[in-house]
Amino acid sequence: MILFTLLSMSPLLVASCPFNGSNHDAIPSDENHRHLRSRLGSLQVGETKRQLTKIIAEQQQRSLQTNCVTQSVYDDILTNVAEMGSAIQDDGERGHFWGAIVRLAAHDFMDFDRNFSGDERLGSDGCLEFDNDANAGLDDIWCDSCAFKQLYDTSYASFMSRADFWVAAANGVIAETSDGLDLPFRWGRVDRNVCSLSSGRLPEASGCNEVEETFIDRMGVTWRDAVALIGAHTLGRGHTRFSGHDGTWVQNDEESTIFDTGFFTETVNRGWRPRDTDAGTDWTWGRNRDVMMLNTDICLRFDIPDGDDQDCCTNTDENCGPMNLPQCDSSEFVRPEAYQAFTEFTSRNNNAFYNAFSEAWEKATENGYEAGELNNLTDSCDSTGPTFGPTPAPTTGPTPSVTLVPTPSPTPFPTLVSDPTLAPTRPPSRRPGGGGGGGGRGGGGRGGRK
Numbered sequence: 001m002i003l004f005t006l007l008s009m010s011p012l013l014v015a016s017c018p019f020n021g022s023n024h025d026a027i028p029s030d031e032n033h034r035h036l037r038s039r040l041g042s043l044q045v046g047e048t049k050r051q052l053t054k055i056i057a058e059q060q061q062r063s064l065q066t067n068c069v070t071q072s073v074y075d076d077i078l079t080n081v082a083e084m085g086s087a088i089q090d091d092g093e094r095g096h097f098w099g100a101i102v103r104l105a106a107h108d109f110m111d112f113d114r115n116f117s118g119d120e121r122l123g124s125d126g127c128l129e130f131d132n133d134a135n136a137g138l139d140d141i142w143c144d145s146c147a148f149k150q151l152y153d154t155s156y157a158s159f160m161s162r163a164d165f166w167v168a169a170a171n172g173v174i175a176e177t178s179d180g181l182d183l184p185f186r187w188g189r190v191d192r193n194v195c196s197l198s199s200g201r202l203p204e205a206s207g208c209n210e211v212e213e214t215f216i217d218r219m220g221v222t223w224r225d226a227v228a229l230i231g232a233h234t235l236g237r238g239h240t241r242f243s244g245h246d247g248t249w250v251q252n253d254e255e256s257t258i259f260d261t262g263f264f265t266e267t268v269n270r271g272w273r274p275r276d277t278d279a280g281t282d283w284t285w286g287r288n289r290d291v292m293m294l295n296t297d298i299c300l301r302f303d304i305p306d307g308d309d310q311d312c313c314t315n316t317d318e319n320c321g322p323m324n325l326p327q328c329d330s331s332e333f334v335r336p337e338a339y340q341a342f343t344e345f346t347s348r349n350n351n352a353f354y355n356a357f358s359e360a361w362e363k364a365t366e367n368g369y370e371a372g373e374l375n376n377l378t379d380s381c382d383s384t385g386p387t388f389g390p391t392p393a394p395t396t397g398p399t400p401s402v403t404l405v406p407t408p409s410p411t412p413f414p415t416l417v418s419d420p421t422l423a424p425t426r427p428p429s430r431r432p433g434g435g436g437g438g439g440g441r442g443g444g445g446r447g448g449r450k
Contacts, residue, residue: 048087048088049147051083051087052084052087052147053147055080055083055084055087055147055151056147056150056151056154059076059080059151059154059155060154062076062155067158067159067381068159068381069159069160069164069187069375069377070377070378070379070380070381071377071378071379072379073156073160074168074185074187074377076155077156077165077168077169077172078168078171078172078175078176079172080151080169080172081098081101081169081172081176082172082175082176084097084147084151085097085098085173085176085177085257090253091252091254091256091257092237092253092256095235095236095237095248095253095256095257096140096236096237097141097148098173098176098177098235098236098257099173099232099235099256100137100140100141100236101141101148101166101169101170101172101173102170102173102174102232102235102236103138103232103236104128104138104141104142104166104170105124105166105167105169105170105365106170106229106364107128107134107135107138107198108123108124108125108126108127108128108163108166109123109124109219109364109365109367110201110202110203110214110215110364111123111195111197111199111201111202112124112201112218112219112364112367113197113201113218113219114218114219114220114367115217119192120197121368122195122198122201122368123367123368123369124163124166124167124189124365124366124367124368125163125189125190125191125192125195126161126162126163126164126165126166126191126192127162127191127192127193127194127195127198128195128198128199129195129196129198129199130142132199133199134199134200134202135199135202137239148169152165160187161187161188161189161190161191163189163190163191164187164188164189167185167189167365168185168187171183171185173235173259174357177235177257177258177259178258178259178260178354179260179350181259181350181354181357181358183358183361183362184358184361184362185377186366186374186376186377187374187375187377188373188374188375189369189374201214202214203296205245205280205282205294205295205296206280206295206296206306206307207295207296207299207304207306208295208296208299208300208306208331208335208338209306210296210306211226211230211296211299211300219363219364219367220363220367221360221363222337223335223337223338223341224337224338224340224341224356224360225356225359225360225363225364226300226338226360227338227341227345227356228341228345228353228357228359228360229357229360229364230263230296230297230300231261231263231264231345231353231357232263233249233263233297234250234256234259234260234261234262234263235256235258235259236248236256237249237253237256238292245277245279245282245292245294246290247284247289247290247291248290248291249262249263249266249291249292249293249297250262250263250266250291251266251289251291260350260353261345261346261347261350261353263297264342264345264346264353265346266291266293267293267297267298267300267314267342268301268314268315268342268346269315269318270285270286270315271285271314271315271317271318271319271320272284272285272293272298272313272314272315273285273313273314273320273323274310274311274312274325275292276308280307280308281295281307281308281310282294282295283295283297283298283310283314285318285319286319287319295307295310298314299331299335300331300335300338300339300342301314301330301331301338301342302329302330302331303328303329303330303331303334303335304328311325311326312325312326312327312328312329313325313326313328314327314328315327341356344356
């Protein structure tokens with residue numbers, strides 16, 4: 001299941017190997033054993049671990065006197081995320097870390113269904129089934145000994161819901177990896193601890209019927225919104241351990257640390273051809289390139305069927321491999337709004353994409369909350385709405401054995417009692433500074449390169 005995911009279909013079986021079950025350091029760092037090495041394994045060892053421990057401890061000291069979500073708290077989260085990413089030296093692991101934070105927030109909001117009422121609507125509520133295949137890989141960053149969760153547990157859990165923290169942290173990733181895109185944020189989301197309908201609402205990778213059912217029919221956003229949100233695939237990569245689809249959506253690991261229009265330009269300019277995998281058909285280009293696209297990516301710009309029966313190339317002016325495939329038809333007449341969004345987002349300037357993503361992100365992260373239920377950021381606790389206490393953590397998958405800092409056990413606070421209903425959003429307050437354009441591959445800015 002993917003779209004904004006960690007390529008989380010059923011995990012593949014790995015052939016017998018003497019290094020199966022070994023700790024990360026014991027596994028050879030060669031291509032044959034790459035699938036056994038933990039993504040983000042470097043976060044548990046050496047200098048990266050020491051830097052992350054220091055970030056967590058310093059933030060814990062700053063947060064001792066805090067009891068509500070203020071502008072300063074939000075800015076601290078953005079700073080924490082940027083510092084944690086900078087502590088990771090490997091481009092591939094940094095891209096995965098940042099991409100996983102965005103996908104954590106996205107998995108939380110993609111289960112919203114406007115066609116239901118009450119508790120069955122779901123949405124951004126801090127609840128995921130981490131032991132479900134649909135969320136495979138997310139426990140790389142959200143486990144009791146994971147630095148990202150420890151940051152929340154030690155510095156924010158006493159007054160901020162998981163749902164708010166996930167959205168704020170994802171905003172921090174976008175701010176750091178873009179040319180300063182400042183996404184809207186309001187707080188007050190309420191956590192729940194049981195969400196049995198959630199995983200079944202995450203889209204499969206089969207094609208645009210899944211995109212339509214998830215984003216258009218259930219979430220109630222437009223095709224333009226859906227295309228913008230899926231553009232976040234420019235961050236991170238897929239992995240055979242979780243889906244069988246391996247590679248970055250952009251041309252290399254370094255590019256996977258940049259939030260810009262790369263996903264769109266790569267889709268249009270490359271000669272993507274279908275590739276058979278144990279997990280089903282995906283798409284690649286060139287020879288032995290560590291890149292891939294899914295049907296749910298390609299179908300936004302090209303008219304392809306759902307499923308594994310694919311027999312065209314997206315750009316026959318490029319190398320389409322030895323099969324002499326015909327040109328894929330465009331989606332201009334079957335999904336005109338998606339096609340037009342692609343045309344708009346492939347410009348050299350990031351502004352159109354950034355503006356569309358910001359609008360779509362606000363809709364998606366605030367779905368299900370009525371006007372007045374979410375609070376604008378203010379400078380002090382006296383002028384904010386009600387505060388939150390800590391929430392019992394949801395069930396997570398297996399956790400690494402290394403603990404960075406002790407995690408306290410705060411007193412639980414009430415979780416969601418009644419489910420809010422969908423209502424139009426209102427303009428949020430925004431963090432001072434930030435921009436909206438120009439960076440990344442095409443715009444000349446820093447683009448998140450480290």
